[in-house]
Amino acid sequence: MKHIITIIILLFVLISNAQENKLKKANQKYNDLSYIDAAKVYLQVAESGYKSEELFKKIGNTYYFKADYKDAEKWYGELYKLNSKTLETEYLLRYSQSLKAVGKEKKAESVYDQFLNTSGILNKEFSSSSDYLEIIEENSNRYNITPLPINSSNADYGAFIHENTIYFASTRNLKKRRSVDVWSNEPFLDIYSVNYNEEENTYSEPVAIKGDVNKRFHESSPAITKDGKTLYFTRTNSTPRIKTNKKDKIQLKIYRATKVGDEWTNIEDLSINGDNYSNVHPALSPDENTLYFASNMPSSIGQTDIFSVSINKDGSFGKPKNLGSKVNTKGRESFPFVTNNYELYFSSDGHFGLGGYDVFYIDLKATGKQLLNVGMPVNGPADDFAFSINNLTKKGFFSSNRTEVDNIYGFTETKSIKELLEAVVTGVVTDKVTGQPIAHATLTINSDDNTIKYDIITREDGSFSTTVNKFKAHTITVKNKGYDTTDTFIAKGEDAYKVDIQLVKNVFEIGPDAMSDLAKMLNTSQIYFDLNKSSIKKEAEIELEKIIAAMKQHPNLKIDVRSHTDSRANDSYNINLSNQRAKATINYLIARGINKDRLTGKGYGESQLLNGCKNGKKCTEAQHQENRRSEFIVLKN
Numbered sequence: 001m002k003h004i005i006t007i008i009i010l011l012f013v014l015i016s017n018a019q020e021n022k023l024k025k026a027n028q029k030y031n032d033l034s035y036i037d038a039a040k041v042y043l044q045v046a047e048s049g050y051k052s053e054e055l056f057k058k059i060g061n062t063y064y065f066k067a068d069y070k071d072a073e074k075w076y077g078e079l080y081k082l083n084s085k086t087l088e089t090e091y092l093l094r095y096s097q098s099l100k101a102v103g104k105e106k107k108a109e110s111v112y113d114q115f116l117n118t119s120g121i122l123n124k125e126f127s128s129s130s131d132y133l134e135i136i137e138e139n140s141n142r143y144n145i146t147p148l149p150i151n152s153s154n155a156d157y158g159a160f161i162h163e164n165t166i167y168f169a170s171t172r173n174l175k176k177r178r179s180v181d182v183w184s185n186e187p188f189l190d191i192y193s194v195n196y197n198e199e200e201n202t203y204s205e206p207v208a209i210k211g212d213v214n215k216r217f218h219e220s221s222p223a224i225t226k227d228g229k230t231l232y233f234t235r236t237n238s239t240p241r242i243k244t245n246k247k248d249k250i251q252l253k254i255y256r257a258t259k260v261g262d263e264w265t266n267i268e269d270l271s272i273n274g275d276n277y278s279n280v281h282p283a284l285s286p287d288e289n290t291l292y293f294a295s296n297m298p299s300s301i302g303q304t305d306i307f308s309v310s311i312n313k314d315g316s317f318g319k320p321k322n323l324g325s326k327v328n329t330k331g332r333e334s335f336p337f338v339t340n341n342y343e344l345y346f347s348s349d350g351h352f353g354l355g356g357y358d359v360f361y362i363d364l365k366a367t368g369k370q371l372l373n374v375g376m377p378v379n380g381p382a383d384d385f386a387f388s389i390n391n392l393t394k395k396g397f398f399s400s401n402r403t404e405v406d407n408i409y410g411f412t413e414t415k416s417i418k419e420l421l422e423a424v425v426t427g428v429v430t431d432k433v434t435g436q437p438i439a440h441a442t443l444t445i446n447s448d449d450n451t452i453k454y455d456i457i458t459r460e461d462g463s464f465s466t467t468v469n470k471f472k473a474h475t476i477t478v479k480n481k482g483y484d485t486t487d488t489f490i491a492k493g494e495d496a497y498k499v500d501i502q503l504v505k506n507v508f509e510i511g512p513d514a515m516s517d518l519a520k521m522l523n524t525s526q527i528y529f530d531l532n533k534s535s536i537k538k539e540a541e542i543e544l545e546k547i548i549a550a551m552k553q554h555p556n557l558k559i560d561v562r563s564h565t566d567s568r569a570n571d572s573y574n575i576n577l578s579n580q581r582a583k584a585t586i587n588y589l590i591a592r593g594i595n596k597d598r599l600t601g602k603g604y605g606e607s608q609l610l611n612g613c614k615n616g617k618k619c620t621e622a623q624h625q626e627n628r629r630s631e632f633i634v635l636k637n
Contacts, residue, residue, distance in 0.1 A: 041522055044552070142413060148397075172206070212265045253270070286340045302350055303332045344361070345361055345387045382402040444479070561582045578605050
């Protein structure tokens with residue numbers, strides 16, 4: 001005797017372990033009957049020569065989300081051939097990425113351009129000055145600034161604080177016997193120090209640091225190690241290694257001094273220096289194993305670039321490395337400063353700003369580095385430079401010539417610059433059919449330039465929340481066992497996104513529900529019939545092929561074909577017509593290789609209408625069509 005397949009749920013309390021083991025073995029025996037994998041079914045149908053958007057989307061997604069881009073490109077290509085003009089944007093994006101992954105760059109660019117033109121979700125590129133100014137304005141008003149009382153009527157800049165002492169460069173001629181720079185008509189720079197009481201916010205009188213550092217020409221940009229024993233600074237080249245002519249431009253070098261008593265001495269010309277280029281403005285990494293500096297050495301991109309160089313344990317140096325185009329431009333980049341969190345602040349006139357030198361920020365440890373203008377009031381129309389900050393106290397210094405002479409300003413940061421990078425993404429993942437939330441689904445967040453990638457998991461109620469870099473577009477890929485993987489694209493530029501995602505099942509358990517319809521499991525359109533006809537329609541063949549593929553994958557699967565009519569004509573006529581439809585459906589399956597012993601069928605006439613279109617009620621043809629159908633109920637002996 002045959003009955004509808006069910007996973008037997010014991011109604012008795014199983015006391016012994018032996019009984020539990022027997023149950024497990026029984027369930028294992030019917031594993032091939034318990035689950036239907038829709039993806040495998042679709043692939044088999046497509047490989048049989050059938051074509052449809054639904055098939056190619058399903059198969060392309062299967063390979064795409066497994067990172068099998070070769071096969072994904074093949075099946076998305078078939079999809080594109082069927083419908084290139086009105087294809088959904090997510091498939092244009094996936095196809096272009098698959099093309100790029102297999103080396104078909106030209107075609108990938110063409111399809112990606114189509115995606116850009118049709119998506120409507122990509123924000124504009126920031127290509128005009130008004131766009132940049134809008135971003136800078138959003139970044140502004142995060143600092144309270146005040147000029148320091150140590151400023152003079154001459155140039156003062158480049159404050160560096162070590163413990164309770166502020167070091168800075170100044171052209172003030174306190175001894176009145178300093179040489180004068182013929183270009184600026186001001187005294188040359190020296191390095192000064194000031195004792196600072198942070199609690200009382202008081203400063204001592206500035207004094208030139210002692211020892212051999214301050215000499216005849218320029219000295220500036222002090223950087224001191226944490227132990228207070230080593231000083232890096234900029235000086236006019238006083239130790240040329242090659243013979244120069246009077247017409248040659250005098251270069252600058254970075255020197256190193258050590259502290260003996262209260263004096264700086266043992267001045268050392270570093271190996272990274274040269275006589276035909278300048279190295280300036282040293283800054284140390286938090287671990288003091290790397291020196292950052294500005295230079296116009298031959299490997300520079302622009303007029304001056306930011307470089308880094310490793311400091312070996314014996315004090316020697318490695319080979320300088322250019323920080324690259326994320327930082328450096330054709331213009332001037334200078335005055336680097338690195339925080340304890342490896343964030344680089346520097347000044348540039350090559351990146352778009354408010355005028356002259358502007359201060360910029362970039363996170364050195366981030367995989368996807370994002371450059372930010374720190375905004376007003378630090379930046380303005382004048383030159384703003386030599387920025388430094390303590391991430392713990394949120395206090396720091398910068399220099400500016402906004403009053404027509406270089407002055408040092410103190411500031412307090414009121415809002416972290418990292419907050420400017422972040423956009424909040426929230427949403428819920430649900431089952432598309434039932435609407436039920438899906439807990440513990442995996443969401444992979446990937447930036448459009450593939451520099452940022454990480455996973456999050458949905459909560460028990462299917463919800464999720466995360467933050468993304470607001471200046472990058474992102475793809476959110478959602479995976480969960482038993483469901484098709486899917487993704488969604490979010491544009492850049494917003495402060496918050498609400499992204500609700502629906503998943504479609506692809507593995508179906510033939511469980512305790514006594515009405516397991518194989519067609520519904522496979523997301524198959526119903527097998528419909530024309531009025532008063534029992535012949536298989538052409539458009540129904542591809543849906544029947546899915547049923548056939550599933551039965552071939554599961555040789556023990558048996559089907560009861562249940563066919564129906566609409567309410568028109570009398571009951572006996574409709575019973576006869578529905579029996580003919582069941583027979584025609586079964587004959588099609590047998591002709592395609594399904595053993596007749598695996599098939600039963602029966603017509604139910606108009607007794608199981610899906611809607612209210614019964615005798616005497618006026619309905620549309622489309623409503624009547626819903627009832628002229630075949631169903632495929634799974635059976636087990």
